[in-house]
Amino acid sequence: MAAAVPAERDAVARAFPEASGRVTHRPGIALHHAGDGYDLLAAGVGPALAAASVSAALTAAVLEDAPYGLVVSAGIAGGFQPEAPVGSLVVADVITAADLGAESADGFLPVTELGFGTVTHHPPKSLVRTAATATGARTGAVLTVSTVTGTAARAAALRARHPRALAEAMEGFGVAEAAAAHGTAVLEIRAVSNPVGPRDRAAWRIGEALAALTTAFGKLAPALESWNRHDQ
Numbered sequence: 001m002a003a004a005v006p007a008e009r010d011a012v013a014r015a016f017p018e019a020s021g022r023v024t025h026r027p028g029i030a031l032h033h034a035g036d037g038y039d040l041l042a043a044g045v046g047p048a049l050a051a052a053s054v055s056a057a058l059t060a061a062v063l064e065d066a067p068y069g070l071v072v073s074a075g076i077a078g079g080f081q082p083e084a085p086v087g088s089l090v091v092a093d094v095i096t097a098a099d100l101g102a103e104s105a106d107g108f109l110p111v112t113e114l115g116f117g118t119v120t121h122h123p124p125k126s127l128v129r130t131a132a133t134a135t136g137a138r139t140g141a142v143l144t145v146s147t148v149t150g151t152a153a154r155a156a157a158l159r160a161r162h163p164r165a166l167a168e169a170m171e172g173f174g175v176a177e178a179a180a181a182h183g184t185a186v187l188e189i190r191a192v193s194n195p196v197g198p199r200d201r202a203a204w205r206i207g208e209a210l211a212a213l214t215t216a217f218g219k220l221a222p223a224l225e226s227w228n229r230h231d232q
């Protein structure tokens, strides 16, 4: 599981009360072992550091002959209103880099329209279903942005480009790129701490979202045990 910051990682860790608290250091990362085969990583804020950290974890695991079967990007997020209210959970059926591209007179052009790379990753459908059923999360697109939305105009523009967007956060696409490079399945689950829209940091309900994340992982971890990645 890759969160951005230690507070998010520790919220997930609270869903594993029997965990030893053992920490393994590998180049560039610290892996907190939660038991049941889960390692928890504070991968950093933003898609670039998240990708670098997750890639380091995946590579270290392969070199130790214990490759991961799944990477989960998890944390708090902004929720598009009214579909994703504060305190609710969102599981991504599409992980999209929303600001990876170029501006033009005709509007935003994703890098794919410039002839490069990708802007979307699709977690396995059966995994999304399993996670959403277990946690009660809504499913939809989760956007990855490098700039937190701070105006109603920007929120509206993102929704116009991504009508299925339920949430925005800053790491999912980076985590998914690293997972894809290693041929590992990815899932993104987010607890909504604030509405996407005019910046009002004082209104972020971080404690409520972190508690929702703990509850979600308490249900998600056992559900993932039975998930079969070939049943997509």
Ligand SMILES: O=C(O)c1cccc(C(=O)CC[C@H]2O[C@@H](n3cnc4c(=O)[nH]cnc43)[C@H](O)[C@@H]2O)c1
Pocket (backbone or CB within 6 Å): 004, 005, 007, 008, 044, 045, 046, 075, 076, 077, 078, 079, 145, 147, 148, 149, 168, 169, 170, 171, 193, 194, 195, 196, 206
């Ligand atoms: O200040 C704290 O106590 C605290 C505890 C946990 C997390 C934080 C963060 O600031 C996490 C940053 C992280 O959250 C995601 N996020 C949350 N809301 C949004 C949003 O509206 N737009 C984009 N990203 C959002 C994001 O993934 C950040 O990395 C603080």
